Structures are given as structure tokens and as C-alpha cells.
Amino acid sequence: MIEINNVSKSFGTHPAVKDLSLRMQEHEVFGMVGTNGAGKTTLLRMMCGVLQPDAGEICIYGESVYDNPKAKSKIFFIPDDPYFFPNSTPIEMGEYYQSVYSDFDMTRFLHLLNNFQLDKKRRISGFSKGMKKQLAIILGISSCCKYLFCDETFDGLDPVMRQATKSLFAKDMEERGLTPILTSHNLRELEDICDHVGLLHQGGALLSKDINDMKLSIQKVQVVFANDEQQHRFEQQCDVLIHKMQGKLHVYTVRKSHAELEMIMGGISTIFCEMLPLTLEEIFISETEVVGYDIRKIILA
Amino acid sequence: MTSARSSLLNCEKRVVNPHVQMMRHRLWIIAFTAMGAIAYYVIGALLYLSQQKQWSDGMWNEMTALQIAEQYTHYMQDHVRHFYGFCSYGFVVVIFLAIIMGIEGYAYLHKMQTMDFYESQPLSRGKRFTLIYLNGWKIFASIWGAATLLGVAVGALYGGMNVAVLTEIAVEFVFLCILFFGVYNITIFASTISKNNVVATFLTMIFLAAEAGYRLLAQELMEAYFPTYYKYSYISNAYNMKNWFTSPIANYVTGRMQAVEVQRYNLVTVGRVGLAVKNMMVSEVLALVIGVVFLVLAYIAFCRRPSESVGQGLVYRWMEGVTKIMVAIPLGALTGLIMDAVFSTFYATITALNVFMIILVLVLFCFIVEVICNGSIKAFYKRPWQVAIAVALSFAFFLIYRMDIIGFNRYVPKESEIADVVLIDGSGYQTYFKDDGPYDNVAGYNGFGYGVDRDAYLEEAMHLKDIDAGIQIARIGLAERVKNYHSNASWNGYDATIMFHMKDGSLVARTITIPLDVDEELMNRLVGTDEYRQAVYQLDYLEGKLDEVGMDLNVQYSYGYGSFSLEKNQATVDGLIAAYRKDLRTLNFSKLKNKHTIGEIYFTANGPEHYFDMTYPVFEDFTNTIDYLDSKGCYHTSEVPAELVTQLNIYGEVAADDGKTRYYGDLYYDDSELAAQIAPYLSLYLTHDWASGMDAVSVGVTITGEFEGCEYNAAMGNYQLPIDKLPESVVEDIKNSGNSYTWE
Incomplete structure (x- = not known):
């Protein structure tokens, strides 16, 4: 488990991360979202031991990460703009990482290069941005580290490769308990892969929740009430987060479980009633509005 | 297919040594080092030794074949030693390589992309530092060592190798490694506290040159503004600027200069190499210590360096300010010195233009540094308070010398602190010799021959006990010298050097000007003593010699x-x-x-x-x-026999009635009456510097005839004639010669 306890980091007079605390469990995909400058990359760099927090501590299995090879041996960092040695080839980078990470799986590395159709002897300097990202992901996967930190990793990948990468993560999570930690400024990008999402804003964590928990506790329903009294009864029984109306059609986002909502609807006289699926975006809108933020201004603008 | 599979299998199993891994990505550094080493040790050597071999052809035509062979061997040994030994210019390449290797090795610190790459890997900072550090050493030592061996082979090929030459080359290799050690470590330290490579390179230059810059500038300022500053001997501060505390290059060069002195007779022996090494040892030890100190500093700076320190300027803001001010201080003083040199205003009141130029240069310098540190031309005005500090400190530094704020020109030690006194006249009349000790190291060409340095000898040999007289003469001489320098009038007095051996073992030396009308009794208290005469007239040296x-x-x-x-x-x-x-x-x-x-x-x-x-x-x-x-039949009077004089050459000056204009002339006479008139008053032109106060003209006398002590019946002698004995006709001739100048 990764524990981030009251971590702060400033660059000069500008605070990048402010008193932030998070927990990241194993075997689940943790997604960090936030606008540019929210502190995602800074936090990720601190988690990888690249930056030293000004205050607080970041621990992996109870051990501080900064300048600690033992803790760092469990992590692999894929930055937004990965570095490769000048004039190097994929095979040379593989050999380098093999000398750095004791569990580096060269067989798998070569296999994945082949699968992703990356020429192992071609100079990386001739690769496209997407190919470089693919190579970085392959190197990270092949390092067999417990934690894979990906900074805006899906940026620049085409949909097919994005899906292939997600599949790779899923496979390794299942087979060896890989824990990917992803950052993105785009909530929609992480929706279908993350188990847990943390929302960063201005250096702090607005919220950090399990997506399933959020989905289970918030429901969306569209309904046409038989009369106004029925509407009034419904609103009294539900914790309404969002209410929209088009003519007589009402769309409610409410804080209730699916079963509870069904029970309430059973006692209400309606002309039409339908339960609708919630997007991660909608869940976030609902959650953040509760704590006084307009998420659309933060990450969806 | 088989080969492809086996290749794949090999690749899967192979875990490459981290140093080999690193060298793979430093190939151009390796190539650069190899090129530098081969260019000097092989190509340069072949050219140089071939040229020497060519020049040696026909050099010993008069000798037998055996003698020629012996001479050729000795000649080539000397040149091989010269090219690869202590006189080698290979150190320039070594310095360059050390800087390049230090900058390149730690360049990853200056880019966030590479910081993400390296710092996220499971390797402690200490180990990474060591890995990169040793990698640089391995590249240098292996390539330079191999090149040295090639050099030995080239030297042997030309028949210029013997045990002494081999020893010198081996020792020089060690000394070059020490030089590399120092410069490499300084570069790494500069790199670890800089935010980009350009700044790191500048900072390296500053570290390497700062001490030499400060000390040489201080030396120049003292020579320019302190007329009493003593600088004319091997015992002066300038000559003794041997030990450097921050620059391995300065120590290396100083060591080489001492080695060259020892080896100037081209004697290629193990003993000579040993003597040279002994003389260089202090410099080498200092260079080693400097290297160790900077290595420790570099290691600490590396381990504590915040990873986000990439971009412009230095890692810590306060370092930028300190560096800026430390460079600004001598820069302002140098500007002031140059201005005074251009307008010859060393001893005049400081001009407004000089002040303006100093401020202008400092302000511009501070602006440029801010632009570099902030990476923006718009940031030039930042931290203006540092400009004010730089200007204030630079002026303080400059004015210490310019206005003699510390009282250098007035300083005479306290009587209670003085052990004895040395007084050296400015005539340079005697030459001195010394057998014991490192003769060759002390000796130098002093204008007369290879004797010991005159001042060095007298400083060692003279111990005058009348300290009160010494102090009085020093005070008078210092005041007179300063007065002369600040006056437009003609120079008056005897230039001399006074030194005080202090009880704590130190030496205080000043150049003074003793007034012509100095109290003779006061001077006799120093000069009329056995201690003075014994030292100045080195009779003991002759006995038994x-x-x-x-x-x-x-x-x-x-x-x-x-x-x-x-x-x-x-x-x-x-x-x-x-x-x-x-x-x-x-x-x-x-x-x-x-x-x-x-x-x-x-x-x-x-x-x-x-x-x-x-x-x-x-x-x-x-x-x-x-x-x-x-x-012994060896005495003859110095009186000039007027009857044998066939020509007189009178050269000198006479004053005009206005007291300001002086006429001078160089006149020839073959007038026997004139010869008879002035002969009784002629005295040998061999007088001491202290007799120069006599107002006299010089007279060259040509004598023809038979006289004792001359084989050729003709001779010339140089004499002087008191001006008041110069016949009026000659005075008129001088006045009419058309040569004159006016002294304001």
C-alpha cells in the first residue's frame, strides 16, 4: 500500500502540493485527475522518489520512498515525456533496465515489442510520440514492478493502443498483482479502467473514492409524476443531488442505493419511470457539488 | 533461424555491467578522450621527435661515430623528456577533458526529463554519484594510461628512453592524474550546484581562476598603487606566489615552473627527476587536498540537491548573489586599474570618469548575471540591492590599494617585534654566489651571470642589529618614496630596499628612497657595521675556494x-x-x-x-x-696622465640660469690643454650608487703611449668630473649643442 501523509511541496513561493493525504490500495487502478497545475505530476514525482516532499511523508509498504532503492525497486515511473538514451534502440533500453531492475523480464519485453510491432533494433529517436509511449509502457510492464506510475500515459496513444495497454494492465493485475497509478487531466479517459479515483485541485485532494462505492450510492432516474403531490413525496424521501426538468419529465440524481430507490419508487404514483446509468463524470459532478465545487469548471471545461 | 534464436537467448540472459552500460552512452566522451590522448602522445610526439631528429643531423660533425651516437641518445632523451615529462603540454588536454567529463557526466541533473529517468530508478544518490564519478575516472585513466605507454614506445623508437626519462614520464602521469582529480572534482561540484550546463561551465571557470585572479589582481594593484611595494626579487611576494588553495591548475603550473628551473641544464638523470619531484611536491599535495575537498563538497551537494533544480542559475539563490558579488569585486577594481593605466593617473586624485566607469561596468555585469540566472532579458533589473553591495565592496577593495587605506606605504613594524634589519642598496654592484642548498633553484640570471639572486642572498646573509636606525631609515625612506611618486619634480634620492626579519619568522620588506641629504651618521649605524660589510662583501666565499x-x-x-x-x-x-x-x-x-x-x-x-x-x-x-x-708589483695610481691623453669624450648635463632648463651634450675634444686642466680632478667612474648624489659629468678618456698594465700602448678609461671643475668653455659648448629639456 502507498501512504501519502500530509505531503506538501512548493517551488519557490508557489505551492504545488498542499498538505495532501491519500491511500492507494494494491490490486486496483488508482486514477488521479485534475487540471493542469493541479499537482498531479508533482505528486507522482514525489511518489516515485524523484522529488523530496517539503513536509510529510510518502511510504510504500511503510518505507519512505525518497532516496530509498528498496522502496524504488517496487516502482516504475513512466513520465509524460519518457527519456531514452540518445541514439539508443529498444533492445539497448531493455538491457539497461535489465541491469537496473532485478526482475526485468527480457523475454516478455521482446515478446511485447513484437506484439506492439516495435522494431527492437530501430533507433528510438526515429519513433513517433505514440511509439515512444508504447515502448515506455512495455519497459514498465517488463520491469515486473509492483507499482506502475503513469503520467498522462494515454495521451498520444491511438484508441487501439489505448485499449491494448489497458488490457496489458488488466492481465498483469490479475497475474502478478500490478497496481497501476495513472494521472490524467481528462476524467473520461480513466473512466473504464480506474477502480479508485482521486481528484486533485490546486495542490490538494478534493476527494478520493472507490468508483463502485460512488456508483452504488448515487442513482439517476427519469420520471413523470402522476401529480405534484407525488413529486413532493418523492423529493421528501430522497437525498436529491441534481434535479433537471423538461416539461413534465424530471431527471433526478439522488444519493440512494439501487434497491432503496426501487422501494421508494414502488410507493410513488408515476406515469413513467426509468433508472438511468451514471457516467463517472456525473458521479463526480454530484460528489463535488456537495462539497461546494463546480467540477465542470475544474476538469470538464 | 538458429542464429536468430541464439541471439535472442543471449540477449535475454545478458545483464550488462553498469559501467559498461554507462560507457555505451558516453561513447563520444571516450572518442574525445582517445583523440586528445592520441593527438598529443602519438601524433604530436611523432611530429616533434621527427623534427628534433632532423635538426640533429649534422649537429656533431666533428665527432667520432661513437661520440655522435652518445650525443644523439642524450639529445633525444632530453627531447622525449621534454615532450612527455614535466615540460609536457599534455596538461592542457587533461584540463579540457576533466571539464568535459565532469559536465557531461552530471548533465542529467540539469534536465527534468533525465531526472525523472534516473531518480525514479532503484539506486541511491550516493551510489549513482560514485558510479558516474568512477566511470569518468575509468575512461580517463585507461585511455591516458594507454596513450602514455604508446608515448613510451614512440620515445623508445627514437632512441630517447632511459630509466630517468621513464621515471619522469611515470611521475608525470601520476601528476596529470592529480590534476585531473582536482579539475574533475571542481567541475562536478560546479555542476551539482548549477541548474544548467552553461552556468556549470562558467562556474567551473570561476572556481579554477578565482584565486589566481584575486591574487594576481592584488599583486597588480600593489605594484601600481604602492610605490613602496617590494617586487624585485625571488623572495618577493610575486615570486613566492607558489601555493594555491583552490586551483589545482595554478598548483600544477607552479610545480612545472619549479621543475623547469631544476632541469634547465637538460641533465636527464634520476637524481634530477627526484629533485624536481621534491620541489613540486608541495604543489602536488595541495592540488590533491583541493581535489579531496571539492570531491566531498560535490558529494554533499549532489546528495542534497533538490531534483527540481533545473533551468537557470544556481541551485540556491544565495549562491548566485555571492558568486555575482565575488566576481564583481575584482572586476570593478580591474576597471579602475585599467582606467588609471590608460590615463596615467595612478598617483593623482581619482577621477569622476574612473568612478563612473567602475559603476557602469559593475551595473552592466550585474544585469548580465541576472539575465543568465533568470533566463530572461527582462529580468536584468532584479535584485538591485546586490548591485549596490557589489559597487560598495568593489570600491572598498579598489580604494584599499588606490588610497592606501591600510597604510601599506607608511607601515614600519614595532621595534619589539623586529629581530634584525636588512638594507640593500639599489646599485646592483655586487654579484653573489652560493654552493650549498638547492643551488640551481635559488640561482637565476641577474644581469651579470649565474649567481644567486642578490636580494635573496643578502636577505639571508645580513642581520643588522641597530633596529632603531633601521626603523628611522625606513620611515624616512618610505615618506621620501611616496613624496617622489606624488610629485612632478625630478627624482631625488637613493633607491634601496629595507627588510625586517621579524621575531615570528616572517619578513617585512619595502622599497624605499633614501634622501640625498640623509643623516650620514644614521646611515653609518647600519652600513658602518661588520654585519653589513661581511654580508655585502662576500669575502668568506672566496677563502679556500x-x-x-x-x-x-x-x-x-x-x-x-x-x-x-x-x-x-x-x-x-x-x-x-x-x-x-x-x-x-x-x-x-x-x-x-x-x-x-x-x-x-x-x-x-x-x-x-x-x-x-x-x-x-x-x-x-x-x-x-x-x-x-x-x-706584488700590481699597483698603479688611477691618476690620469694628461700628457698621454689623446681624446676626451665629455657627456653630461649643465643647468641653465633659470634653474629649470638643463642642457646636455656628448662632446669630443683632442685638446691637450683641456686634458691637463681637468686631469687632476678626474676620478674613476666606479663609484657606489650612494655617491650618485655628486653633480658630475662623465668623461671618457683615450690614452695613447707606454704605461704599466697595458699591452697595447693605448687604452680607454671612464671617469667622472665634478661639475664645478668643468671649464667654462665646455659648459658653453654643452649649452650650445642644442640639446635641452625643461623640468617643471
Whole structure:
């Protein structure tokens, strides 16, 4: 488990991360979202031991990460703009990482290069941005580290490769308990892969929740009430987060479980009633509005 | 298929050594090092030695084949030693490589992309530092070592190798490694506290040059603004600027200079190499210590360096300010010095233009530094308070010298702190010799021959006990010298050096100007002492010296237009020295100032070990010496026989009535009446510097006829004639010669 306890980091007079605390469990995909400058990359760099927090501590299995090879041996960092040695080839980078990470799986590395159709002897300097990202992901996967930190990793990948990468993560999570930690400024990008999402804003964590928990506790329903009294009864029984109306059609986002909502609807006289699926975006809108933020201004603008 | 599979299998199993991994990505550094080493050690050597071989052809035509072979071997040994040994220029390449390797090795610190790459890997900072550090060393030492071996082979190919040369090359390799160690570590330290490579390179240059820059500038400022500053000898501060505390390059160069002095006779022996190494050892040890200190600093700076420190300027903001001000201080002073040099205003009141230029240069410098540190031209105005500090400190530094704020020109030590006094006249009349100690290291060409440095010898040999007289003379001499420098009037006084051996072992030395009208009794308290005479007239050195095996001795007495040679035996010489020693007891300042010499005794000797020539003045009251010479048939009066004078050459100046204009002339006469008129007043032009206060003209006398002490019946002698004895007709001739100048 990764524990981030009251971590702060400033660059000069500008605070990048402010008193932030998070927990990241194993075997689940943790997604960090936030606008540019929210502190995602800074936090990720601190988690990888690249930056030293000004205050607080970041621990992996109870051990501080900064300048600690033992803790760092469990992590692999894929930055937004990965570095490769000048004039190097994929095979040379593989050999380098093999000398750095004791569990580096060269067989798998070569296999994945082949699968992703990356020429192992071609100079990386001739690769496209997407190919470089693919190579970085392959190197990270092949390092067999417990934690894979990906900074805006899906940026620049085409949909097919994005899906292939997600599949790779899923496979390794299942087979060896890989824990990917992803950052993105785009909530929609992480929706279908993350188990847990943390929302960063201005250096702090607005919220950090399990997506399933959020989905289970918030429901969306569209309904046409038989009369106004029925509407009034419904609103009294539900914790309404969002209410929209088009003519007589009402769309409610409410804080209730699916079963509870069904029970309430059973006692209400309606002309039409339908339960609708919630997007991660909608869940976030609902959650953040509760704590006084307009998420659309933060990450969806 | 098989080969492809096996290749794949090999690839899967192979875990490459981290150093090999690193070297793979430093190939151009390896190539650069190899090119530098081969260019100097192989290509350069082949060119140089081929040229020397070509030049040696026909050099020993008169010799037998065996002798030629021997000479050629010695000649080539010397040149191989010269190219690869302590005189090698390979150090320039080493310095360059150390800087390149230090900057390149730690360049990853200056880019966030590479910081993400390296710092996220499971390797501690300490281990990464060590890995990169040792990798640089491995590249340098292996390539430079191999090149040195190639150099030995090239040297042997040209027949210039022996044990001494080999030893020197091996020692030089070690010393070059020490140089690399120091420069490499300084570069790494600069790199670890810089935010980009350009700044790191600049900072490296500053670290390497700062101490030399400060000390040399201080030296220049002292020479420019302190007229009493003593600088004319091997014992001066300038010459003794040997130990450097922050620059391995300065230490290396200093060491080489000392080695070159030891080796100037081109003697290629193990003993000479050992002596050179002994002389260089302090410099090398200092370079080593500097290297260790910077290595520790670099390691600490590396381990504590915040990873986000990439971009412009230095890692810590305060370092930028300190560096800026430390560079600004000498820069402002240098500007002031240059301005004074351009307008020749060293001793005038500081001009407004000078002040303006200093401020302008400092402000511009601070602006440029801010632009570099912030990476933006718009940031030039930032931290203006640092400009104010830089200007204030730079002016303070400059004015310490310019206005003598510390009272350097007035300083005379306290009597209680002085052990004894040294007074050296400015005549340079005597030359001195010394056998013991590192003769060659002390010796230097002093204008007369290879003797010991005059001031160095006298500083060591003279211990005058009348400290009160020394202090009084120092005060008078310092004041007179400063007055002369700040005055437009003609220079008056005797230039001299006064030194105080302090009880704590230190030496205080000043150049002074003793007024012409100095109290003779005061001067006699120093000059009229056995301590003074014994040191200045090095008679002890001569005793027994002439009995040395193979010593070819000549003792001559010259009386102006003729001379006599004494018998070549120790008894004669001892008798002469004994007689002279008795007469010397009467010598003091009054005699040197007011009396003319009537002749000189020359001792010249060539021996297997040494060559020396020494000169001793004879005054008319040196009766013991005169009698002794007379008894050996070697004395003749210095009076000019007017009847034999065939030509007079009168050169000198006479004052005009206005007291400001002076006429000068160089006139020739063959007038026997004029010769008869001035002959009784002519005295030998061999007077001491302290007699220069006499107002006289110089007279060249050509004598033709038979007289003792001359084989050719003709001779020339140089004399001087007091100005008041110059006939009016000659005065008029000088005035009418058309040459004059006016002294304001």
C-alpha cells in the first residue's frame, strides 16, 4: 500500500502540493485527475522518489520512498515525456533496465515489442510520440514492478493502443498483482479502467473514492409524476443531488442505493419511470457539488 | 533461424555491467578522450621527435661515430623528456577533458526529463554519484594510461628512453592524474550546484581562476598603487606566489615552473627527476587536498540537491548573489586599474570618469548575471540591492590599494617585534654566489651571470642589529618614496630596499628612497657595521675556494685604464683577502658616498662545479690592500696622465640660469690643454650608487703611449668630473649643442 501523509511541496513561493493525504490500495487502478497545475505530476514525482516532499511523508509498504532503492525497486515511473538514451534502440533500453531492475523480464519485453510491432533494433529517436509511449509502457510492464506510475500515459496513444495497454494492465493485475497509478487531466479517459479515483485541485485532494462505492450510492432516474403531490413525496424521501426538468419529465440524481430507490419508487404514483446509468463524470459532478465545487469548471471545461 | 534464436537467448540472459552500460552512452566522451590522448602522445610526439631528429643531423660533425651516437641518445632523451615529462603540454588536454567529463557526466541533473529517468530508478544518490564519478575516472585513466605507454614506445623508437626519462614520464602521469582529480572534482561540484550546463561551465571557470585572479589582481594593484611595494626579487611576494588553495591548475603550473628551473641544464638523470619531484611536491599535495575537498563538497551537494533544480542559475539563490558579488569585486577594481593605466593617473586624485566607469561596468555585469540566472532579458533589473553591495565592496577593495587605506606605504613594524634589519642598496654592484642548498633553484640570471639572486642572498646573509636606525631609515625612506611618486619634480634620492626579519619568522620588506641629504651618521649605524660589510662583501666565499680541484683562477687589479694579474696561487689570494679585510673595517656610508674608488679587484674563476666572478672596490685609504698589491708589483695610481691623453669624450648635463632648463651634450675634444686642466680632478667612474648624489659629468678618456698594465700602448678609461671643475668653455659648448629639456 502507498501512504501519502500530509505531503506538501512548493517551488519557490508557489505551492504545488498542499498538505495532501491519500491511500492507494494494491490490486486496483488508482486514477488521479485534475487540471493542469493541479499537482498531479508533482505528486507522482514525489511518489516515485524523484522529488523530496517539503513536509510529510510518502511510504510504500511503510518505507519512505525518497532516496530509498528498496522502496524504488517496487516502482516504475513512466513520465509524460519518457527519456531514452540518445541514439539508443529498444533492445539497448531493455538491457539497461535489465541491469537496473532485478526482475526485468527480457523475454516478455521482446515478446511485447513484437506484439506492439516495435522494431527492437530501430533507433528510438526515429519513433513517433505514440511509439515512444508504447515502448515506455512495455519497459514498465517488463520491469515486473509492483507499482506502475503513469503520467498522462494515454495521451498520444491511438484508441487501439489505448485499449491494448489497458488490457496489458488488466492481465498483469490479475497475474502478478500490478497496481497501476495513472494521472490524467481528462476524467473520461480513466473512466473504464480506474477502480479508485482521486481528484486533485490546486495542490490538494478534493476527494478520493472507490468508483463502485460512488456508483452504488448515487442513482439517476427519469420520471413523470402522476401529480405534484407525488413529486413532493418523492423529493421528501430522497437525498436529491441534481434535479433537471423538461416539461413534465424530471431527471433526478439522488444519493440512494439501487434497491432503496426501487422501494421508494414502488410507493410513488408515476406515469413513467426509468433508472438511468451514471457516467463517472456525473458521479463526480454530484460528489463535488456537495462539497461546494463546480467540477465542470475544474476538469470538464 | 538458429542464429536468430541464439541471439535472442543471449540477449535475454545478458545483464550488462553498469559501467559498461554507462560507457555505451558516453561513447563520444571516450572518442574525445582517445583523440586528445592520441593527438598529443602519438601524433604530436611523432611530429616533434621527427623534427628534433632532423635538426640533429649534422649537429656533431666533428665527432667520432661513437661520440655522435652518445650525443644523439642524450639529445633525444632530453627531447622525449621534454615532450612527455614535466615540460609536457599534455596538461592542457587533461584540463579540457576533466571539464568535459565532469559536465557531461552530471548533465542529467540539469534536465527534468533525465531526472525523472534516473531518480525514479532503484539506486541511491550516493551510489549513482560514485558510479558516474568512477566511470569518468575509468575512461580517463585507461585511455591516458594507454596513450602514455604508446608515448613510451614512440620515445623508445627514437632512441630517447632511459630509466630517468621513464621515471619522469611515470611521475608525470601520476601528476596529470592529480590534476585531473582536482579539475574533475571542481567541475562536478560546479555542476551539482548549477541548474544548467552553461552556468556549470562558467562556474567551473570561476572556481579554477578565482584565486589566481584575486591574487594576481592584488599583486597588480600593489605594484601600481604602492610605490613602496617590494617586487624585485625571488623572495618577493610575486615570486613566492607558489601555493594555491583552490586551483589545482595554478598548483600544477607552479610545480612545472619549479621543475623547469631544476632541469634547465637538460641533465636527464634520476637524481634530477627526484629533485624536481621534491620541489613540486608541495604543489602536488595541495592540488590533491583541493581535489579531496571539492570531491566531498560535490558529494554533499549532489546528495542534497533538490531534483527540481533545473533551468537557470544556481541551485540556491544565495549562491548566485555571492558568486555575482565575488566576481564583481575584482572586476570593478580591474576597471579602475585599467582606467588609471590608460590615463596615467595612478598617483593623482581619482577621477569622476574612473568612478563612473567602475559603476557602469559593475551595473552592466550585474544585469548580465541576472539575465543568465533568470533566463530572461527582462529580468536584468532584479535584485538591485546586490548591485549596490557589489559597487560598495568593489570600491572598498579598489580604494584599499588606490588610497592606501591600510597604510601599506607608511607601515614600519614595532621595534619589539623586529629581530634584525636588512638594507640593500639599489646599485646592483655586487654579484653573489652560493654552493650549498638547492643551488640551481635559488640561482637565476641577474644581469651579470649565474649567481644567486642578490636580494635573496643578502636577505639571508645580513642581520643588522641597530633596529632603531633601521626603523628611522625606513620611515624616512618610505615618506621620501611616496613624496617622489606624488610629485612632478625630478627624482631625488637613493633607491634601496629595507627588510625586517621579524621575531615570528616572517619578513617585512619595502622599497624605499633614501634622501640625498640623509643623516650620514644614521646611515653609518647600519652600513658602518661588520654585519653589513661581511654580508655585502662576500669575502668568506672566496677563502679556500681557489684550492678546489680544476678551478681556473684569475685575480686582477684594475686602476681605470690598465690592469694587473696577480699570481695564480692560494697564498697570494689569501694575502690579498687578509689585507682587504683589514681595510674593509673602515668602510661606511660616508666613505661610499663621498669618496671615489681608485681601482677594483676582480676575482674570476671557472671550475668543474662552479663559475663565479666577484668585484671589490679599492679606496685611496685602503692602505693595506694598496701596499700588498704594490708588493706584488700590481699597483698603479688611477691618476690620469694628461700628457698621454689623446681624446676626451665629455657627456653630461649643465643647468641653465633659470634653474629649470638643463642642457646636455656628448662632446669630443683632442685638446691637450683641456686634458691637463681637468686631469687632476678626474676620478674613476666606479663609484657606489650612494655617491650618485655628486653633480658630475662623465668623461671618457683615450690614452695613447707606454704605461704599466697595458699591452697595447693605448687604452680607454671612464671617469667622472665634478661639475664645478668643468671649464667654462665646455659648459658653453654643452649649452650650445642644442640639446635641452625643461623640468617643471
